[in-house]
Amino acid sequence: MKARRTIEDFQRDIAERRSTPGDEERKQRIKANGLECLRRLHGDQTWEDWEGVAAAMEVITEEAQDAVGTSEWDKDNKRLVREFNSRWDDYEATLGSNHKPLSKQERWAVRTIMITPEIRTWRGLLDGPQKRKLNHPNAVINKWKAATQTREARAPRQPSPALSPALAARDKKIAELEARNTELGEELTAAREPAPQPRTLLDSLTEVVGLAENPASWPEGFPPKQAAALAKALIKVRDAIAAGAPPLKRVQRGQQRISRTKAGKIIAKNIGPPSFPIRVKIKMDDE
Numbered sequence: 001m002k003a004r005r006t007i008e009d010f011q012r013d014i015a016e017r018r019s020t021p022g023d024e025e026r027k028q029r030i031k032a033n034g035l036e037c038l039r040r041l042h043g044d045q046t047w048e049d050w051e052g053v054a055a056a057m058e059v060i061t062e063e064a065q066d067a068v069g070t071s072e073w074d075k076d077n078k079r080l081v082r083e084f085n086s087r088w089d090d091y092e093a094t095l096g097s098n099h100k101p102l103s104k105q106e107r108w109a110v111r112t113i114m115i116t117p118e119i120r121t122w123r124g125l126l127d128g129p130q131k132r133k134l135n136h137p138n139a140v141i142n143k144w145k146a147a148t149q150t151r152e153a154r155a156p157r158q159p160s161p162a163l164s165p166a167l168a169a170r171d172k173k174i175a176e177l178e179a180r181n182t183e184l185g186e187e188l189t190a191a192r193e194p195a196p197q198p199r200t201l202l203d204s205l206t207e208v209v210g211l212a213e214n215p216a217s218w219p220e221g222f223p224p225k226q227a228a229a230l231a232k233a234l235i236k237v238r239d240a241i242a243a244g245a246p247p248l249k250r251v252q253r254g255q256q257r258i259s260r261t262k263a264g265k266i267i268a269k270n271i272g273p274p275s276f277p278i279r280v281k282i283k284m285d286d287e
Contacts, residue, residue: 027063031056031091038095038102047123047135054114057107060087073115109137119144205238 034056037049061073064084074080092101102110113119122144123134134140211217212231215224 027059030059034059035091035095038092038099047131047140050110050113050135050137051120053102054110056091057088057110058114060084060091061111063087073111105138109141112141113137118148122148202238202241205234205241209234209238 033052037052037056040046040049061084064080064087065071065073067083068077068080070077070080088107089101092099119140123131123140126134134143209231212227212234215227218227
């Protein structure tokens with residue numbers, strides 16, 4: 001069995017890049033080794049075998065270039081591409097009908113490896129486990145691009161003019177639904193909050209007493225002494241309600257109404273001005 005060549009052998013051959021016109025022996029040796037590599041690729045694929053295939057492809061590429069009269073590979077040169085494909089198909093056909101030829105994608109990957117020394121250099125710097133995971137040219141190229149190249153940001157796609165009205169209507173509908181969702185959320189939050197407690201008579205009296213105790217709250221010209229007396233009366237009414245006094249019982253005495261409670265009695269007395277008489281006074285039993 002023919003011994004497998006080392007990577008140094010392939011790298012030395014590939015480094016030569018171009019064949020000399022009379023170097024037929026070297027060409028045949030490279031092509032024969034490429035056939036052995038192609039046979040092994042269907043079993044245990046190794047990077048060295050792919051490099052051997054790349055070296056054979058380089059030789060056949062040179063032969064195709066010489067046949068069409070050009071010195072450089074040009075994928076847009078249809079005549080050159082046809083010449084290479086014909087020669088490569090004949091080359092692989094020598095392996096027999098059981099051999100599965102390389103796909104177009106694999107040919108492209110091998111050629112990329114062949115003409116891009118940076119890829120081989122990058123792979124050569126990887127550690128052993130990483131190298132063993134990267135045997136196929138497609139995988140090597142993809143990893144090399146991901147590690148060394150940055151993707152350009154794509155410009156945002158603009159909608160087709162024919163779709164603009166439909167997209168505008170859709171965006172309007174979405175905005176309306178989002179606004180309605182916000183309203184429903186606010187309503188739900190408000191419904192979950194405890195309802196405010198209704199104001200009581202004691203609350204109102206407390207507020208009125210606060211105003212009565214402030215001289216600035218009274219109308220201009222209102223007698224201060226009468227204002228103070230009225231404020232004092234309001235305070236006693238508030239305190240009586242806060243203490244839980246029972247309802248007042250009204251009794252009629254002459255032309256005046258007098259209400260009695262356990263806490264004291266209400267006696268009519270004029271404490272207002274002549275134009276607006278206020279006849280009320282609260283007198284407690286403990287006074």
